[in-house]
Each structure stands twice: as structure tokens, then as C-alpha cells.
Amino acid sequence: MPLSEIAFYVLSAGAIIFALLTITRKSAVVSALMLVMTFCFLAGIYLTLSAQFLAVVQVAVYAGAIMVLVLFVIMLLNLESEDIRITSSWKSLVGVLVALGVLAQILAMIFMSEDKLPKTISASAAVLGTTESVGTTLYTAYSFPFEMASIILISAAVGAIILAKKRLA
Amino acid sequence: MAPLSHYLAVSAILFVIGTAGVLFRRNAIIVFMCVELMLNAVNLTLIAFSQFLGDQTGQILVFFVMTVAAAEAAVGLAIVIALFRNRQTVDIAKVNILKW
Numbered sequence: 689m690p691l692s693e694i695a696f697y698v699l700s701a702g703a704i705i706f707a708l709l710t711i712t713r714k715s716a717v718v719s720a721l722m723l724v725m726t727f728c729f730l731a732g733i734y735l736t737l738s739a740q741f742l743a744v745v746q747v748a749v750y751a752g753a754i755m756v757l758v759l760f761v762i763m764l765l766n767l768e769s770e771d772i773r774i775t776s777s778w779k780s781l782v783g784v785l786v787a788l789g790v791l792a793q794i795l796a797m798i799f800m801s802e803d804k805l806p807k808t809i810s811a812s813a814a815v816l817g818t819t820e821s822v823g824t825t826l827y828t829a830y831s832f833p834f835e836m837a838s839i840i841l842i843s844a845a846v847g848a849i850i851l852a853k854k855r856l857a
Numbered sequence: 858m859a860p861l862s863h864y865l866a867v868s869a870i871l872f873v874i875g876t877a878g879v880l881f882r883r884n885a886i887i888v889f890m891c892v893e894l895m896l897n898a899v900n901l902t903l904i905a906f907s908q909f910l911g912d913q914t915g916q917i918l919v920f921f922v923m924t925v926a927a928a929e930a931a932v933g934l935a936i937v938i939a940l941f942r943n944r945q946t947v948d949i950a951k952v953n954i955l956k957w
Binding site: 690692693697700703704707716719723726730734737738739741742745746749754757761762764783784786787788790794795798805807810816817821822825826830833840844845847849852 | 863873877904907911916934939
């Protein structure tokens with residue numbers, strides 16, 4: 689088995705284990721740290737697909753910026769830990785059953801149509817994943833959506849400040 | 858190289874873990890983190906298809922998903938803070954004023 693394949697299975701197992709830990713820990717801080725680990729493993733999986741640019745953005749934006757924001761809010765609010773036993777209400781049990789049903793459906797869909805999927809990674813994949821290549825496409829063919837993204841970000845920033853500020857009585 | 862179906866399977870499992878978290882956790886911040894996990898699972902599918910089909914559009918889409926996720930994180934956490942200020946809880950079972 690080539691090294692990249694071993695790396696993929698190890699990283700996938702890590703991502704899935706840490707994702708499960710994320711949803712089963714009582715403390716919100718521990719959950720958030722487990723989610724950071726999941727994001728780092730996902731960045732590794734992106735590397736096995738030779739999507740270097742997105743792997744770095746994943747670590748910087750998700751594991752870095754977004755999760756630091758989440759941790760700040762958790763520490764600001766001083767949360768009590770919740771009762772997460774699956775039997776704590778029948779709704780939780782139904783929720784997990786629905787999730788398992790969805791998983792069975794998606795997996796059946798993937799593996800029944802496996803012969804229609806492309807067999808090997810594209811020959812140009814290594815070039816497509818570089819910062820240079822993604823940047824060129826982003827600033828030429830997709831320059832208008834790129835500028836629109838700045839409008840989304842500025843309106844989100846203004847909206848967040850308005851929502852979170854103290855109301856003056 | 859692992860086959861595309863295995864990448865898709867990992868993505869499906871992560872997505873469903875996120876779904877389960879949204880459905881059975883009651884802490885609003887953890888529900889929010891599970892939504893981020895679901896977004897990441899979809900990103901993995903997009904990147905896997907993009908690299909196997911040799912079409913860069915998927916990676917551009919992932920870039921924009923990350924942008925929107927950052928905006929969503931800012932607004933979502935501001936909502937959580939506003940909620941906590943008004944109700945002194947982030948338990949979504951106790952926030953039921955819009956429930957019939």
C-alpha cells in the first residue's frame with residue numbers, strides 16, 4: 689500500500705474519532721478542542737488529495753480563526769455542562785436513529801454507483817491544488833464573486849457588532 | 858491512492874456525526890460547532906470530486922464556503938451572546954418562545 693493511501697486511512701480514522709469525541713463530551717471547551725483536532729486531520733486529508741492551498745486555509749481559518757472565536761464565546765458565557773445521556777429524552781434517541789438512517793442511505797448511494805465514479809485522481813490534480821493555480825482562477829474567472837465575499841464579510845461584521853452590543857436603555 | 862468512494866464515505870460519516878450532534882445536543886454553541894463540522898464534511902466531498910475530475914471549480918467553491926462559514930461564525934456567536942444576555946442560558950430546549 690503506498691504511503692499516501694496509508695496516510696489517508698490514518699487521517700480519516702483520526703478525523704472520525706475526534707468528530708465523535710466532539711459530540712459526546714460534556715464540556716463545551718473540550719468539545720471545541722476536539723473539533724480543532726478534527727479540522728487539523730481534515731487538512732491532512734486535503735493534503736492527500738494534493739489540495740495544498742485549501743489545506744493551509746483550513747488550518748488558518750477553521751482551526752485558527754473560527755475556533756478561537758468559539759472558545760472566546762464559551763469562556764465569556766461560563767457554561768454549565770449538560771446531561772448528554774442518549775436516554776435523557778426520546779427525542780435524542782430519535783435524532784440518533786434518523787442520523788444513522790441518513791448515513792445508511794448516503795453510503796448505499798455511494799457504493800451502488802461506485803463503478804460510475806472516476807477511478808483515479810486526475811493527472812492535473814497536483815497543479816490544480818497549488819496557491820498559484822487557485823489564485824489565478826480566483827482573481828480572473830471568479831473575481832466578481834470574490835469581491836461579493838468582501839460585502840458578505842463586512843455585513844456580517846457589522847451585524848455581529850449590532851447583535852452583541854449592549855442595548856442602551 | 859485511495860478510491861474516490863472512500864473519500865466520499867469519510868465525508869458522509871463526518872456529515873452524519875454532525876447531524877447527530879445537531880439533533881441530540883442542547884447546548885447552542887455545540888450545535889453551532891456541529892454545523893461547522895457538517896460544512897467541513899461537504900467541503901471534503903467538493904475537494905475530492907474536484908481533484909478526481911480535474912476541475913478546479915470545486916476548490917473555488919470550497920473557498921467561498923469557508924468565507925461564508927467565517928461570516929456565519931461571527932453572526933451565530935453574536936446571536937448566542939445576545940441570547941445569553943436575555944435568557945441567561947444557551948440551552949436550546951429552554952429557548953422555546955417561538956415554539957407552538
